[in-house]
Amino acid sequence: MEKRKNLLLRSCTGFALVSVVLFCIQQGSWYLSVLFAVLLAFSLFELISIFKKHYAVNALGIYVSAFMFYGVLMSLAWGILDWSWVGVFLLAPFVLFAWELFRPSKNPLEQLALAVFSAYYLGVGYGMLFALPYIGLDYDPTYLFALFFFIWTYDSFAYLTGMLFGKHKLFERISPKKTWQGAIGGLFFALLCAWVWAQNVPSVLHDLDWLLLGFAVALLATLGDLAESMLKRAFQVKDTSNFLPGHGGFLDRFDSAIFSAPFFYFLCKYLLER
Numbered sequence: 339m340e341k342r343k344n345l346l347l348r349s350c351t352g353f354a355l356v357s358v359v360l361f362c363i364q365q366g367s368w369y370l371s372v373l374f375a376v377l378l379a380f381s382l383f384e385l386i387s388i389f390k391k392h393y394a395v396n397a398l399g400i401y402v403s404a405f406m407f408y409g410v411l412m413s414l415a416w417g418i419l420d421w422s423w424v425g426v427f428l429l430a431p432f433v434l435f436a437w438e439l440f441r442p443s444k445n446p447l448e449q450l451a452l453a454v455f456s457a458y459y460l461g462v463g464y465g466m467l468f469a470l471p472y473i474g475l476d477y478d479p480t481y482l483f484a485l486f487f488f489i490w491t492y493d494s495f496a497y498l499t500g501m502l503f504g505k506h507k508l509f510e511r512i513s514p515k516k517t518w519q520g521a522i523g524g525l526f527f528a529l530l531c532a533w534v535w536a537q538n539v540p541s542v543l544h545d546l547d548w549l550l551l552g553f554a555v556a557l558l559a560t561l562g563d564l565a566e567s568m569l570k571r572a573f574q575v576k577d578t579s580n581f582l583p584g585h586g587g588f589l590d591r592f593d594s595a596i597f598s599a600p601f602f603y604f605l606c607k608y609l610l611e612r
Contacts, residue, residue, distance in 0.1 A: 348584030355582065355591065359486060363471075363479045370468060371412055378408055378464045380588040381596075382456060384578040389452055391573055396441065399453045403434055404461035411465025415472040430457060463596025466603050473607055481606050484535060484548075488555040489594050492528040493563075499523025508560075513567040521560060528556040547609045554605055555598055562597025566590070 362373040382404055389395045410426050413419040434453050438446035470482040500520020508516040532552025536545040543551075566589065570578065577586030585591050 351582050351584045356490065363482055367477055374464045374468050377588055377592060378404060378460055380581065381460050381592065384587045384589045385456055385460065388573045388575055388578065393448055393452065395452060396449045399434060399437060399449065400456045403430060403453045403457035407457045407461030408465045412468050415469040460596060463599055466599035467595060470599065470603055473610060480539060480541060485555060485598060485602050486595065488528050488531055488552050489559050489598065491531040492524040492556045492559050493594065495527035496520040496524025509564055512564050512571060525556045528552045543609055551605065555602060558598035558601055559594035562594040565597060566593035
């Protein structure tokens with residue numbers, strides 16, 4: 339009874355979240371920029387809350403550095419800046435280093451490490467999600483839709499097949515609940531989703547290209563989920579927050595997407611330009 343109740347709660351929350359994401363993608367650039375900015379803000383709040391359990395955190399530095407990265411990638415996507423500005427990512431650690439010189443911090447290198455990690459992990463992750471519809475010259479949400487559909491398909495069927503048939507642990511040291519059966523089931527349905535997508539969505543990519551993208555997303559989604567699980571295990575927390583009933587926090591739900599987005603973007607770009 340309790341499992342059914344949790345599954346119902348999880349499904350209702352998931353449906354609401356999916357509806358908001360799909361609506362914003364369909365509405366276009368401005369809605370999408372606000373959506374990912376809000377998700378970035380909530381994810382940063384969750385990450386900072388976890389950090390505070392063990393460190394004296396410079397929250398302002400983390401917010402500024404992450405939103406700087408997000409803003410640069412958003413400007414690149416809109417064509418306000420050109421790709422020569424990518425060098426700002428190389429300058430960011432040095433700017434943060436200089437910032438710490440003027441703060442009365444007992445552990446400046448600790449603060450620097452937390453800020454740089456947050457900026458790259460979340461700022462770049464959400465920034466690359468926003469950039470996906472701009473792989474071409476105009477706003478085209480096809481590849482962003484595909485990324486989310488592949489991830490949601492993989493996650494949903496990995497959860498269901500793992501719950502029904504899971505016996506052999508995938509990575510017990512990091513995530514005791516994940517199983518090989520769940521991962522294989524999720525991969526199968528992600529590839530099936532990619533094949534159905536290739537048959538029904540107009541694109542210059544071939545069927546095998548979409549299958550490759552489906553496989554890549556399944557692999558990256560697993561790694562992204564495990565990476566976030568490793569982070570939570572290091573800080574001894576179960577969920578990043580309780581903002582989303584049945585799911586935990588925003589970072590719990592978008593960990594696979596922000597990890598996959600940079601790789602998916604450049605893989606799509608390679609397949610489109612080869």
